Amino acid sequence: MVLTARRQELIKILEATDHDAPLTVKQLAGRFGVSERTIRYDLDFVEEALRHKGLALCKQTNRGVWIEATAGLTELPRMAFRDYVLSRRERCQAIVVYLLAAGQAAAAEELAEHLLVSRSTLLADLESVKELLVKYQAELASKRGLGLWIEGKEKNLRNLLVQIFCTGTYDVSAPEQQAGEYPYEAELFHAYAGTLPVAELATFMIRLLQEQGLSYTDFSINYMVISLTVQLKRLQQGRRLEEADSGGLSGMSGSFFNGLARQMAAELSRYDRRIGEEGEVNFIIRQLLGSQISCFSRLDEGERQKVNLLALNLAESFIKSCQRWLGDIYVDDEELLYGLALHLQPAIERARCKVTLTNPMLPQIREKYGELFAIVLKAVREIEQELGAGLSEDEIGYLTIHFGAAIERKKSRAQKSLKVVLVCGNGIGTAKLLSITLKSRMPYLDIVKVLSLYEWKQQTVSGVDLVISTVPLKRQDAAVLHVSPILSALEMQVIENQIQSVYHKKFAAVEALALSGSLLGLKDVLLPSSIELDVRAGCWEEAIRQAGRLLVAGGAAEERYIDSMIACVKKIGPYIVIAPGIAMPHSRPEDGVKRICLSMVRLAEPVSFSDTRYEPVDLVFAFGAVDHESHFRVLSELWQMLKEPATVQGLRQAADKAAVLALIPDCQPEFQ
Template identity: 30%
Template sequence: MILNNRQMKILEILSAEDEPLNIRYLSDEFDVGIRTIQNDLKAVSDFLESNQMPQLDRGKRGYVGLEDIDGTLNKLLKSLYQTEAKDLILTPTERTRVIYLLLLKEANHLTISDLATYLGVSRGTLISDLNQLRQEIEVLPLEIDASKDGLKLTGDECVLREYAIGMYMRNANDSCIYELTDYHRASIWLSHRLPEVRSLDETCEIYMALQEAEKKLGRKFTARSFLFILTWIELTLERIQRNNIASMEEHKLKDLFETIEFKVAGEFAREITKILNLQFPMEEVAQLAIRFLGCDDAMNCPDYAEIFAEFQVEICRLVFHLGNELNVDFSENLSLYNDLVFLMRPLVYRINHGINIINPLLDEIREQYPVLFKMVRKHITGVEKLIGVSLPDDELGYIVVHFASIMERRTSLTGLRPNVLLVCDSGVGTSNLLRARITSLYEVNVVAAVTYGQLEATLQTKRVDYILSTMDINHDNVTTFRISPLISEKDKRLLDSRFQPKITRQLDVSTLLRILEKHCIIKDKAGLIKALSAVYRLSPEQQYWKEDDQMLKDVIRKDMIELGYLAKDWEDAVRRSGYLLQQGDCIEERYIDSMVSAVKAMGAYIVIGRGIALPHSRSSAGAKKIGISFLRLSEPVEFGHPENDPVDLLFGLSSTDNESHLNVLRDLTRILSNEDKVAQLRTLDSVEEILDLLNNGGA
C-alpha cells in the first residue's frame, strides 16, 4: 500500500521520538480530527505489518509509540520514496491511479503483462483494475485503446493531464511547496512510487524558475495554485518528451499573444529549455499561460489585470440581492466588491478552458454555512450566464467564504490585546474569513494577514506576539499555531488557552452611520470615520471611505444624457453613448472605436439586462477619468443577445482602473435592480428628471 504525505510524516515523527506521543498532539500538528489520525495510524500499522517491520505501540490513554530496532525502520524511511509500486501492497484505487500514470507517462503501448508485473498482481486483478479505470473515465474524452501491441491512453491532451492532476490534488498536502525536498518527495510521480523522472537539482531549478515567473507577473499564487502549476509542468515535460503536444485553436492562441502571462510563460519555457535541453512548442507556452491566468492569488491580482464591467455589474447585483434575502447589509463593504471582482478573472479562465479545481474546504463550508451556500447558488445566475455554464460547487465555495467573512466580522473596543499575525496562502477570501473568525471570537489585535513569503519581512516591521497559520510553519522567535481558516473546535480549545474570548459589546459602525444620516446632516463622512477610528477599532472595510471616493452623482452631468436618439443600429448607439462620454471630457476619441471593437470581438456581452446595455472598453484605450453617460433610444436596436434584446437604454462607462468606479457601479446596480426606477428611466420626459433619478436613485 502507498502512504500519503501526512502518513509518511507521522511515521517519521514517531520513529524520531524516544517516548510515545498523544494522538491529540498529532491531531493538532496536522490540523485534522482525531478520527483522521486514527485512520492514518491504521494505515501506518498495516504498512509496517506488510513490510514485516516493528509495529506501533498503541498504549492506553491515547498514546502511540514506535521503537526502531537496529535502525531498520530508519533505513526503510530513507529508501521508501525510491520504492517501486510492485514492492508495495496497494489498494484497488491506488492501483488504478498508478496504472493511469504509467499509461500517461509511456509513449509506447504497455501490455497487460507489463502492468501486472510492475504492480505485482495477477493478470486477472490487473484486468479488473483496468475495467474500473475505464468506468471512471468513460464520461471524459479519454479512452484506453487495446490492440495487439498492448494498451495506450488516448484522448484530448489537456483532459489527460487535468484528470491526472485531479487524482493527485485530492490527497496532496499543498504545504509541501515550502520545502523543496518535501515537494520533490511529494510530487505526482514519487508520491505514487513511480520511478524518479528528474533529479532533485533539476526539480530545484524548475521550482526557482516558477518563482521567478511569479515575480515577473507581479503576483503571489496561493499555495494550492502553485502546486497545481508545478504539477502541470511535471506532466507537460513528460508528455512533450514523448511528442504529445496540447493543441490550441488559432484564434485562442492569438488572443493570448498580448497578455503578460504569455510573455512570462515564454520566458519560463526558454529557461526550462536551457535546464532540460527540451523544446517548448508555442502551443504548450500558450497552455502554460492559460494556467497562469487561471491561478488564484494569495493577494489581490495585479493592476494590469482588467476586469470587464459586466462582471462587476453582476457582482454588484449578487451583493445587493443576497443582502436583501439574508437581511445583511453587505453594501458598505467595498473590500467585498473588490475581492469578488478580482476572483472573477482566474475563475473565468478556468471555466472557459476546462480547468477543474478541488476546494479542500468545501465540506466544512457547506456544513458551517448551509443557508449562505444555498443563497449564493441562487443569486449567482447572472455571473453564470456571462460565463455560459453553472459554477461547480468547488468554485462556488470560494465565493461563499467572501460573504462568510463579512457575516463573521465584528468590531470591538480596543484594549490590551496580543498582536497576532495571520499567515495564509489560500487566497484573499480565506484570509478575510480567518481574520473575521479570529476577531469575532477573541480579544486580539490582527496586525496583518500575509502570505508565507511575506512572513519574515512583516516580522521586521511589526511587533508580533503570536503567529496563526493555515499551514505547517515553525519560527524560532514567535510562538506559532496552525489552525483551520474556519476555526474548528480543536482550534478553539487551543486558542482558548491563549486568548481572552470576546465578551465586550460590539460597535456596528455601518448601523451607527445609517442612524446618524437619518437624523443628522453629516458634512464630512471621511472625517467622522477617521474620528471614530481613533476611539474604536474598525475593520478594514469600514475604513474605506476616502474624500475622493466618487459616487454615481459625481460622474454624470446634464450634457452626458440624451433622450430620444434614433440609432441606425447597435454600433451607432454605442458610438453615441461614447460621444456623450466625450462631451463630459471623460475619454479620448479613440476610446469610442475601442468600445465598438470590443462588441465586435466578444459579442453582446455588454447587454446586462432586459433592454439595457453597458458599452465600455479598457482604461488603456483612452479613458481619462470615471464617467457614466445615459442614452435613451427612440427605437430599440438588436445587439444579438439571446435573452435581453432589443436594447433601448445605454449607459456608457469609462474608468481609469479596476477599482475607482466600483462605487459608481454599485449605485447604478441599485437603480437597475429596481423595476420601478427602470420604468421611470424609460418614461420620464426631461433630462433634468433623469439626472435627478440617477443622482438620488442609487442612495
C-alpha cells in the same frame, strides 16, 4: 508496519496534541466518525507502531491520550510510515500517473504489484479510473497480451495530470519531504518529475512574477511549476501539442499572458527547444489564466477602468442575488464587493476561454459550507447571462469562500489575545476565511501576520506565541500548529483545545467559548398566524408592511424591522423579487428581529416592485434572521417549495391557510 489512512491521521492528531490538553477517546471517535471501540483498537495498533519509533502513547482515565518522547529524546520526531495504505482515490491517481509516466502499456499484474493490492482490488480501481478519464474525454484502453494504457487528446491528458498533482497543498520545490508528512500527491508529483529541475522552475517563476510586479499566491507558484513540469515531461516522451488552439485567448488577460508566455518559453527553451512551438506556448497561456496570477496591475488606465466597472457591477449583482437567501444585507460590505470583483474578472475570462481552474479545497468547501455553496451556485446560475459565461464548480467554491469570510466577519468580535502568525498557501480568500473563522471562535487570537509559504521562509517569529499553518512546517524557534484550510466542526474542537492550552500557559486563564443553536425548519416558522390570504395593498411598500405586521403581531420582530425592510428596497433596489411574482423582503438581524421568523401574504391584486423580469408580485414572504447561519434550513425548504411551478400555483389557489401549510415539503433541505 502497515498503517491505514485513519491510523495515519490519528498519529498526526496526537502529534499536535499538548500533554496539558489531551484528547479523549470520545473526541477522537467523533473526529473520525467511528465508535469508541474502534478508536481503542486503533490506539492499541498505533501504540505498537509508536514504540518502534521510540515514542510512548500515554493514557489516563478521565483525562485522555497523548504522545510523549521516551528517555533520550528531547522532542517528538515527525512520523514517516511509507507502508501507507492508499485510499481508492489515491490508487486511481497513482494508476493514471503510472500509465502516463510510462508512456507504454502496462500489465495488470504490474499495476497490482506497484500498488501492493490484489488483482480483484485493482480491477475495481480500474472501473473508477475509467470514470475519472471520461471527465477528461480520455479512455482506458487494453489489449490481451499487451496491457493497459490511456488514450486521449494531449491537452486533456496534461490537464488531468495537473489536476491530480494540484489536489493537495505542499511545497513543490522540496522533493525531500517525508512520506506521511505531506499529501500523497506530493509523492506522486516528485516521483513523476524524476530528474526534471522542479526547484529551478519554482525559482524561475517567483523571479519572473516579482520582476513583472504581478500578484500571485502559493497556489499560483505550485500550479505553474506543476504545469511546466508536466509539459517538459510530456515533451521528453515526444507528446507535443501540435494544434495552435489559440481561440478565445484575445481578452485583456489573454493578450498580456500571450507576451508573458512567449517570454517564459524563450527562457525555458534551454530545457527543451520544442517549448517554443505555438501549441506549447498556448498551453502556457492557458495555464497562466488558470493559475490565479493577476495581471490587473499591468493593464493601462483605460483597461483598468473598464475591468473595474464590469467586475464591480457583476459583483454587486451577484451579492444582491445571494443575499436574497442569506437573510441579511451584504451589498454594503466593501471588502466582499471588491474581493469578489477581483476574483470575477479573471474568472469570467477563464470561463470564456474554457480554461478550468483547479480548486483543491472544493470537497472541504462543499462539506463545511454546503448550504452556502448551494446558495452561491444558485446565484451564479441566475446571473450567468450577465456574466457571458458559465462558471465551474471550482470557481464557485472560491466565490463561496469570499461569502464565508463575509459571514464570519459579521460574527467576529474584536478582542486582544495570543499573537499569531497565519501561514496559508491557498490564496487571499482562503487566508481571510481561515483567519476570520479562527477569530470568530477564538476572539483572543491576534493574527499579526498572514504569510504565504514562500514569504514564511524569509520571516522571523520573535514575539509570536503561535504559528498556525495550512502547510506542514519545520521551525525550531516557534510553536507550529498544522490545520486544514477549511475547518470542520470537529477539527475546530481539536484545534481550539490545543490553542486554549497555549493561551492558558501564557495568561493562566481561558474563556470557554461555545456556540449553540438549533436548526428550525419551515414548518416551525410558517404558522397559521403568520399567513394572510387575499390581502389588499396599493403599492409594494404597503405589501411589505402587511407581511411585516404579521411578524410583529407574532412577537418575532419589532416594529422598526418593517421600516428597515422598506428602507433596504429603497436603497438597494428590488433585489428581493426572487422569482416570477414572488418577493422576499428582509433586513439585518440587528434591525429588530427577535427570533427566526417568516410570514406569507397573498395579495388580492399584484403590485409592482419595478423589477421588469419578475413583475408583478402577488406572493410576499417577509423573513427575519437572528444570526448569519441558523436560518439556512428554513430558506432551503422555502426554495424547494418555490422552485416547483405546481407548488407555486397551489399557493396562489389555496382556499385557506391549511391548504398552504399542506404544501410544505417533507424532505431534506436543498442548501446542503
